[in-house]
Amino acid sequence: GAGVSQSPRYKVAKRGQDVALRCDPISGHVSLFWYQQALGQGPEFLTYFQNEAQLDKSGLPSDRFFAERPEGSVSTLKIQRTQQEDSAVYLCASRRGGTGTSVRNEQFFGPGTRLTVL
């Protein structure tokens, strides 16, 4: 079975450009998370989906960040008017169960998209 996949793996954007990052979770996984990992730091939570519903977006750093999962499978993280401080690795993770299941269930991480804003 395939794991979580993300594309592109690397993205270079000029400051002010819009970018879209894609995540394909493990088939059948209900929960999907986005995290941002700056160099030398641990991942930081951005947003959480259960199926197509965005249940928690408390970690999105500004209104330039937007995420969607319209059919409850693939998710896209969009960053508008990119800034240099947006440079980071963006990790997607999926989990089999939703909020009604144990949070001890493992989150499986994708390889990440490394975004560099010049």
Place this chain on the structure above:
Amino acid sequence: QKEVEQNSGPLSVPEGAIASLNCTYSDRGSQSFFWYRQYSGKSPELIMFIYSNGDKEDGRFTAQLNKASQYVSLLIRDSQPSDSATYLCAVIIQGAQKLVFGQGTRLTINP
């Protein structure tokens, strides 16, 4: 104060010795605790989780949890060069779904 704190290292341990990694957390509502390993340029990989006070062993790895002291640790016995990586401690707070990570400890095993 960060919610989850780790010594960033680097921690250097000779091959065959025990590596000890430590993590403290601030929210007493934290209910589940995870250790992830992350090789350079790769994604985090779960190696242990623990939710009850005490020790949990899996092969060469032992996780220890002390909720009263808000402390969780990871011991790696018979350290191998392949254990060289960054180890991330993460917690889930009761009622939440997200993982809250520490900054990670970089571990180097010297042959």
